[in-house]
Amino acid sequence: MEKCLVFEVRGDWAHFRKIYTTSSPLSYSIPPRTTTAGLIAAVIGLDKTQYYDYFTKDRASIAVRIINPIRKFRIGLNFINTKTAKMFAQIRERTQVKQELVKKPHYRIYFYHTDQEMYQNLQGFLERGQSFYTPYLGLSEYLAHIEYIGELAIREVNGGVEVPIHSVLPLHDKFPINFDQDDPDQRGEYFKETMPNDFERGNQRVVNEFAKVLFERKGKAIKCTPNKYWQVGNGENIIFL
Amino acid sequence: MSNLLQRSEIVFLYDIKDANPNGDPLDGNKPRMDEETGINLVTDVRLKRTIRDYLYDFKGQEIFVREIFKENGTIQSGKERSADFGKDAQEVAKNVLDKCIDVRLFGATIPLNNNSVTFTGPVQFNMGRSLHKVEVTYIKGTGAFASGESSKQKTFREEYIVPYSLIGFYGIINENAAQHTNLAEQDVDLLMEAIWNGTKNLISRSKIGQMPRLLLKVDYAEHSYHIGDLLSGIKLITSKSDEREIRGMDDFVLDFSGLVNKLEKNRQRIAGIKLQVDEGLQIQKEGQAIELAKVISDLGIKLDVMQF
Numbered sequence: 001m002e003k004c005l006v007f008e009v010r011g012d013w014a015h016f017r018k019i020y021t022t023s024s025p026l027s028y029s030i031p032p033r034t035t036t037a038g039l040i041a042a043v044i045g046l047d048k049t050q051y052y053d054y055f056t057k058d059r060a061s062i063a064v065r066i067i068n069p070i071r072k073f074r075i076g077l078n079f080i081n082t083k084t085a086k087m088f089a090q091i092r093e094r095t096q097v098k099q100e101l102v103k104k105p106h107y108r109i110y111f112y113h114t115d116q117e118m119y120q121n122l123q124g125f126l127e128r129g130q131s132f133y134t135p136y137l138g139l140s141e142y143l144a145h146i147e148y149i150g151e152l153a154i155r156e157v158n159g160g161v162e163v164p165i166h167s168v169l170p171l172h173d174k175f176p177i178n179f180d181q182d183d184p185d186q187r188g189e190y191f192k193e194t195m196p197n198d199f200e201r202g203n204q205r206v207v208n209e210f211a212k213v214l215f216e217r218k219g220k221a222i223k224c225t226p227n228k229y230w231q232v233g234n235g236e237n238i239i240f241l
Numbered sequence: 242m243s244n245l246l247q248r249s250e251i252v253f254l255y256d257i258k259d260a261n262p263n264g265d266p267l268d269g270n271k272p273r274m275d276e277e278t279g280i281n282l283v284t285d286v287r288l289k290r291t292i293r294d295y296l297y298d299f300k301g302q303e304i305f306v307r308e309i310f311k312e313n314g315t316i317q318s319g320k321e322r323s324a325d326f327g328k329d330a331q332e333v334a335k336n337v338l339d340k341c342i343d344v345r346l347f348g349a350t351i352p353l354n355n356n357s358v359t360f361t362g363p364v365q366f367n368m369g370r371s372l373h374k375v376e377v378t379y380i381k382g383t384g385a386f387a388s389g390e391s392s393k394q395k396t397f398r399e400e401y402i403v404p405y406s407l408i409g410f411y412g413i414i415n416e417n418a419a420q421h422t423n424l425a426e427q428d429v430d431l432l433m434e435a436i437w438n439g440t441k442n443l444i445s446r447s448k449i450g451q452m453p454r455l456l457l458k459v460d461y462a463e464h465s466y467h468i469g470d471l472l473s474g475i476k477l478i479t480s481k482s483d484e485r486e487i488r489g490m491d492d493f494v495l496d497f498s499g500l501v502n503k504l505e506k507n508r509q510r511i512a513g514i515k516l517q518v519d520e521g522l523q524i525q526k527e528g529q530a531i532e533l534a535k536v537i538s539d540l541g542i543k544l545d546v547m548q549f
Contacts, residue, residue, distance in 0.1 A: 011367075012367055012370070045417060045465070048361065051475070071277075073275065073277075075265070075266055075284070076265040076267030077266070077284065080306075088261075091500075094266075096266040096267050104543070124467070128466065129466060130463075131465060132417050133414045133415055133417055133418055134363075134418065136365065140362065140365045141365060141366060141367065141368060142368070142415060143366075143367045143411070144363060146469075147470040211369075
């Protein structure tokens with residue numbers, strides 16, 4: 001990998017439902033890797049039942065950076081009570097749920113794919129400002145706007161020294177993270193979320209890997225000593241999910 | 242098959258006076274508010290309900306997601322209806338798409354025994370939001386009846402309203418997703434009519450003060466392309482020191498500079514624009530009052546004025 005595609009995605013709201021919540025839907029703070037794959041699939045027009053195998057970790061590399069501080073909002077919604085409604089087409093029963101949303105979400109996405117055709121296909125759509133299906137952030141009513149940043153050079157660096165990492169930090173392996181409170185740069189609000197990260201092979205909508213992801217709420221770079229990371233042409237350091 | 246070949250973007254503005262545009266069922270049916278910014282919110286499903294009800298009540302269209310309004314025998318029984326849509330998943334999916342305009346427009350998840358069929362709707366709306374900060378007022382009144390048999394006095398009723406709110410919705414019609422639900426051009430025409438007239442004809446106690454003010458549909462000539470985020474090109478300007486004091490269309494001007502600039506930049510990619518504007522709406526561009534229809538025509542974009 002020598003280059004990667006960088007684009008930003010933003011909207012008024014987002015809801016990336018935590019998979020263990022159903023009737024009280026909570027949202028992840030960032031789009032999980034699997035969600036980002038779905039978003040890219042929508043842009044290039046892969047059918048929603050057909051894209052899973054294209055984005056397995058051995059083929060697609062995805063990193064996410066937080067641009068707008070993560071703020072959450074809860075909204076009460078009237079849902080159809082499918083437990084008691086006998087005929088879905090004629091509803092009488094309702095149930096109220098609270099849905100958690102991310103407010104003014106804005107992320108930067110870094111993408112690389114081993115299949116050049118796929119990579120160039122996405123690049124074409126991004127350059128022309130096109131998207132095949134309507135992109136959205138988690139749920140179809142939270143429409144997304146995509147802005148292409150460009151194709152940037154990228155270089156793999158073997159770690160061992162402390163660097164600021166600008167993307168969210170997947171904790172696949174153990175490495176030191178600097179939470180030094182005396183350093184004003186390092187004061188922040190750190191969160192860790194466990195989220196789906198990869199699909200089962202065989203085009204199945206089944207998660208086969210979860211990742212622990214660390215991030216600073218306002219999107220500050222995190223100082224750490226990773227075993228390896230990637231340096232992007234714009235000066236950012238990232239780690240792929 | 243769908244005969245819809247172009248992508249479209251929709252901007253819809255409507256206002257409401259002394260009423261409740263969309264109550265939060267988990268917050269005393271209070272108008273939905275983003276407390277941090279004072280912006281009034283309306284869910285996409287509220288607008289879709291408005292559209293569905295209009296298409297069903299006034300246009301004789303079949304609607305899949307529907308509530309029973311009356312039980313005087315004018316509506317089919319559940320069993321008859323079920324038989325209408327078929328027995329297996331394939332048959333149900335086909336028949337629902339053939340019959341129900343709302344599924345062609347907005348998609349649906351249709352639960353079946355141990356199975357379900359999901360269609361993503363080609364038409365999607367963002368959550369609606371007021372273009373200015375809005376005040377929520379709490380009003381109390383007396384009810385007509387007592388709360389219980391032994392009571393000697395009438396009950397109180399209470400409700401929340403907004404004195405005024407100008408709400409903007411933004412939506413996209415996706416021509417590629419339209420192929421999956423067989424969305425047709427005439428469905429889209431009905432959708433536009435339903436947005437306007439449905440909002441106007443929603444005569445219930447909480448929505449009586451609603452009026453549609455602007456409906457703009459941009460049709461694209463280039464496939465898979467849309468400008469995006471059109472609503473953010475409209476800014477509300479008021480001379481009131483506090484936006485919460487806005488009480489009507491006389492109290493503000495809408496600045497369309499951002500939107501017109503976006504249209505101008507993209508005019509080669511636009512096939513045409515459909516527009517309906519309420520005469521009372523004051524629109525300006527870079528400080529000058531403008532007539533929106535004229536400005537669009539002057540850009541060399543084909544303009545159809547809608548009249549619902």
